[in-house]
Amino acid sequence: MIDSNRPVILIADDDIEDRLLAQEALEASHYKGKTLFVEDGEELLDYLHGAGKYADRSAYPLPSLILLDLNMPKKDGREALQEIKAHSCFQRIPIVVLTTSSADEDMVKSYDLGVNSFLNKPVQFDEFVALMNSLCTYWFSFNKTPLASRF
Template identity: 60%
Template sequence: MSPQKRSIVILIADDDAEDRMLVKDALEECHLSNKMHFVENGEELLDYLHNRGKYTDKIAHPAPGIILLDLNMPKKDGREALKEIKADEKLRIIPIVVLTTSKAEEDIMRTYNLGVSSFVTKPVTFAALVDTMATLSKYWFEIVELPRP
């Protein structure tokens, strides 16, 4: 395991508690030891990234090296949050992987136009999710050189 692989914090933005648990379990099944933090909507995501509200402690809530983003969330959906993140000079460098149930061509085109790094449709079975997370983790944590947060 490379030192970079160990140090990258994963921030997962998803409003569905079961989906958050499944993604966490799938990443752990892949023997990924990265720290994971979770937010439940786009407002919390932006608060976390800007260290506002309950996320002011930068040690407890470190800058992520990558964001897994669901599109359909309450308060501020993933599309709106993505637009704000990519418009922010300090945040735009963070790779964002959309992980959603949407297969809509409009969502795919819009998120890539907004600067998303990858668009992945959530698999239906846990085994397929583990396979997807294994592929994502190999690519993002072993192959790609990521900027330091």
């Protein structure tokens, strides 16, 4: 069971190495919440809807923040983002695109679909730790959202 007073970051990324790097960077940045992972856009939507293995909301609560890779199999990040932002129950969940893509059209399309921020994945581990530290500080200490009252 997850402590409902702690933030939950849900990371949607198909690359196992990127998921491990993100988890290690969050741990190194002293993030005190829970980190959960899904591997593609379909699994992300299943998680949000509490479908299948994600039916237990005490184990799989709605996230406080979604970190979304764009290029994933089955349903890519763009498609998932569009569906998430079209659903009234999920519109207020902050979504940060975290991608290796530096294509302007990916950035523009992401913002057009309602992403809250667009970031490139750092190559160096220390830069990834600094990014995760900044993200957590911003979203969970400084930024105020309707979801913030949960933690």
